Amino acid sequence: MKYKLIKGIFSKKGDRIRRMKNGKDQKIRIRIRTEDIMLAPSIIVLIAVSIFPTIYLLYATFFNYMGSVDKPVYIGLENWIKIFKDMEVFNSWKVTLIYAFVSLTLETIIGVGIAVLLYTIPKARNIFLTLWMLPIFVAPIVTGLLGRFMLNSSYGLYAYLLNLIGIKRDLLGSTGSALLCVILMDVWEWTPLITIVVLAGLEAMPTAPLESAEVEGATYLQKVWYVMLPLASRSISVALLIRAMDVMRFFDAIFMSTAGGPADTTKIIGLRLYEVAFRFGDIGYAAVIGISMLIVTTLLGRIFVKLWYSGGGEYSA
């Protein structure tokens, strides 16, 4: 190297000044393209809203904030050691897993089923789909509120109807049914998402395979199983991944309906973190839980990006 960089700044023209060994300055032209100027603000803001907070989250795991938020005490790996022995956090992961698994299974079965049925009736498809998908737009906090209202044992509509067929209990208040109730709330809100995604996949698929199945005398169920579902499989996986990540993202509905109770049976991991941080004030420990959640969502994100880039085919559904 004949010269070394001494000023990393850009001059007005976008030149970079380098000082040669013999002491003379040399201008080296750096091309800044219009695209770079367009991208720069987003990148700067993204660093502020994502990279910096993530580093801060990691940093916070080494401190104890219980005494004061402004003057945390350095405690090394204590929070990290604690999480491996914490049965409550372990239990929350278990609840999250059950919650995610059961709701995603139900949502897939019902959502795909409805999509196939809607695909079967082209004429009435639009109106049915429009009405079916309305819950998607309901704020999760309102879903929680509604769950609580509809299931209230003394004046809830659903509780009343269940009462008529002999089910008499405090549905959100008993350990046996609360998790099922919050799962059904999730199913109510998000099954239509699976439906619209899968339906879009079905609508994008070529009609030739269906027609040839028709010629060969396949029954309706055979067509669904052997032709439609395989062709829609990518859209099903995309929808499932999105939902899996959203289960990690949100906890509003559960917060509003059961607040994680009774006896922590509905306390998914996000809600646990929220409580640890803002009810018990143990922000350092909450940060460790946050890191563990980030690891899971990053893994899911990786799979998602792979799927995303695999969609460049003829019909990307």
Place this chain on the structure above:
Amino acid sequence: MLRKRGLIICYSILTVAIIWSLTPIVWMILSSLKVEANMFSMPPVIFFRPTLGTYIYMFTEGGFLLYLRNSLIAAVVTTFLSLILGTLGGYALARGKYKRQKDIAFWVISTRMMPIAAAIVPLYLMFSKLHLIGSLFSLIFAYTTFDLPFCLWIMMSFFADLPVDIEESAFVDGATKWQTFYKIVLPQVLPGFVSSGILAFMFAWNDFAFASVFTSPDTQTIPIAASLLVSQTGIQWGQAMAIGTIIVIPMLILGLISRRYLVRGLTMGALK
């Protein structure tokens, strides 16, 4: 594809599905129009004289306008910022031939997928250091963690779909990249632009978790107002249902407007 009997089964299942998905929403709206006495009577009262009493109370004595104002400011500013930055950035990423395009894309998507609970903690620490807790700025900043990567990514997928030829011929005719961008490219993605904006707005409008930590009585948003009605002693269901209705109705309308690009928005452009 189905014969008559099959079709009947098909329509019946769909009807049941729709009753299931609509009942809570309809029940909420009906309850918000009832007087308290009717609201709690079981068997349920279906025919009643609707009253706007709850709404009138909320807007006059209930101080609801403040919540509405806060919600609107936070959601509108966030959407506006994210959409402008995201559209520019999305275009640059789609056309700029960056070597690390995939890495940037992965970074963007992981930001979008960041669990709210995990994002709240560092933001809370940052804001309390800077004494920003309780300001609408903190809320806007928090919503941007989701809305910017969302808009950037979706707009990128829209731009990537456009054929490059038109832009190239514009360059040949002597247009600058900026001119090409807003005179030729932007009009073509306008519907996508609007629906991404709607979904970004919806996220901010519907949020509860961030707002529950970052707001003070002056800056509380509508979802917080809803949660405040729940107390140890009980819930003011009349107002709760009215607030729920006010949160939900505009989103239903906006959601249906953006329907055409909904799949794309909800799947982050993985499906079109």
